[in-house]
Amino acid sequence: MTYPTFPSDCTSMLCRFLTPEVFEALKDKKTANGFTLEQAINSGVVNPDSGIGVYAGDEESYTLFAPLFDPIIEAYHGFGKEQKHQSDLNPDHLNAPNPDPEGEFILSTRIRVGRNVAGLPLGPAISKSQRNEVEASVVEGLESMTGALEGTYYPLLGMSKSVQEQLIKDHFLFKEGDRFLEAAGLNRDWPEGRGIYHNHDKTFLVWVNEEDEMRIISMQPGGDIKEVFTRLVTAINAIGEKVPFAFSEHLGYITSCPTNLGTAMRASVHIALPKLARDMDAFKAITEKYHLQIRGIHGEHSESEGGVYDISNRRRLGITEVQAVQDMYDGVSALIAAEKAL
Numbered sequence: 001m002t003y004p005t006f007p008s009d010c011t012s013m014l015c016r017f018l019t020p021e022v023f024e025a026l027k028d029k030k031t032a033n034g035f036t037l038e039q040a041i042n043s044g045v046v047n048p049d050s051g052i053g054v055y056a057g058d059e060e061s062y063t064l065f066a067p068l069f070d071p072i073i074e075a076y077h078g079f080g081k082e083q084k085h086q087s088d089l090n091p092d093h094l095n096a097p098n099p100d101p102e103g104e105f106i107l108s109t110r111i112r113v114g115r116n117v118a119g120l121p122l123g124p125a126i127s128k129s130q131r132n133e134v135e136a137s138v139v140e141g142l143e144s145m146t147g148a149l150e151g152t153y154y155p156l157l158g159m160s161k162s163v164q165e166q167l168i169k170d171h172f173l174f175k176e177g178d179r180f181l182e183a184a185g186l187n188r189d190w191p192e193g194r195g196i197y198h199n200h201d202k203t204f205l206v207w208v209n210e211e212d213e214m215r216i217i218s219m220q221p222g223g224d225i226k227e228v229f230t231r232l233v234t235a236i237n238a239i240g241e242k243v244p245f246a247f248s249e250h251l252g253y254i255t256s257c258p259t260n261l262g263t264a265m266r267a268s269v270h271i272a273l274p275k276l277a278r279d280m281d282a283f284k285a286i287t288e289k290y291h292l293q294i295r296g297i298h299g300e301h302s303e304s305e306g307g308v309y310d311i312s313n314r315r316r317l318g319i320t321e322v323q324a325v326q327d328m329y330d331g332v333s334a335l336i337a338a339e340k341a342l
């Protein structure tokens with residue numbers, strides 16, 4: 001393998017941190033699962049417009065390829081090599097009364113965490129049979145859920161295109177054919193081993209074997225962030241009793257993309273800010289101040305429609321889950337105040 005060429009306008013973290021020296025030091029290394037540097041960087045090489053451009057194949061990737069991953073983790077999360085991650089999933093510690101009780105701005109709230117099974121490779125390095133085992137054990141755990149979390153698992157294999165498309169359109173299901181995941185090796189053997197579990201109200205959902213082996217999701221219309229967080233915590237605890245999660249003291253919950261390490265949490269609202277959207281500099285000044293990320297209405301790498309944005313916490317590692325949700329809450333409250341003032 002030779003040093004990859006990047007276009008001159010490439011701004012991804014891969015372009016920034018994969019120096020020829022780092023490349024030389026890492027190019028022949030392989031984790032115990034056989035995951036290589038070439039695999040770790042392929043998504044960012046094939047997609048030079050990536051924001052980040054790297055994926056881990058297993059927990060060991062983060063130490064074996066540390067000269068590449070550490071600076072990316074530091075730049076994205078502001079988290080140093082010596083730090084330890086702290087978890088706090090206690091909803092009583094969250095101060096988040098509904099920031100939009102009249103329902104003027106917030107359409108819906110969603111909080112998700114990524115989780116992977118301890119001791120197995122992550123999606124980019126998992127084998128077909130291991131992926132199918134993950135599906136079987138996660139589904140077995142989910143099928144024992146009771147009360148408000150009780151629901152049904154719908155495998156992607158055999159799902160009709162119209163049902164799949166409707167679930168995607170309604171923001172419940174992951175999309176198909178993502179080019180970043182494709183180049184990371186995350187779409188191998190598609191659609192086998194993938195699927196979605198949801199409760200009857202579609203307020204608790206689990207994506208199986210997408211970018212992470214599990215994406216545990218709580219969502220509902222409106223801005224009751226605390227209710228969404230409380231349901232999520234109940235679900236995480238219930239699933240964690242059945243399936244052991246990959247976790248390290250340094251990096252928290254282990255995920256395939258370094259941006260998701262730590263809490264692996266993205267807390268978001270879909271929010272209508274049509275006036276503020278006319279002045280993107282003012283909009284971005286607020287989102288930067290509160291460490292927020294702006295996404296389009298159909299998730300990452302999509303556009304806004306009709307002044308509605310997906311606003312979420314950007315940091316996930318080195319802060320607790322409560323702080324991640326608090327970042328989102330504080331920033332969204334500031335955005336609503338700015339919209340009202342216009």
Ligand code: ADP
Pocket residue numbers: 108109110112168170171172173174215219266268269270295296297298299300310
């Ligand atoms: P992830 O959140 O898992 O990183 P995406 O950005 O691709 O991934 O979002 C997944 C789906 O969740 C998309 O359909 C997106 O529109 C939807 N979504 C995200 N936040 C919300 C929200 N607050 N309300 C409703 N749907 C949401």
Ligand code: ILO
Pocket residue numbers: 043049050051052053054180211257259260300
């Ligand atoms: N690999 C893509 C996405 C990075 C962050 N988002 C995640 C984890 N889905 C990129 O580098 O732009």
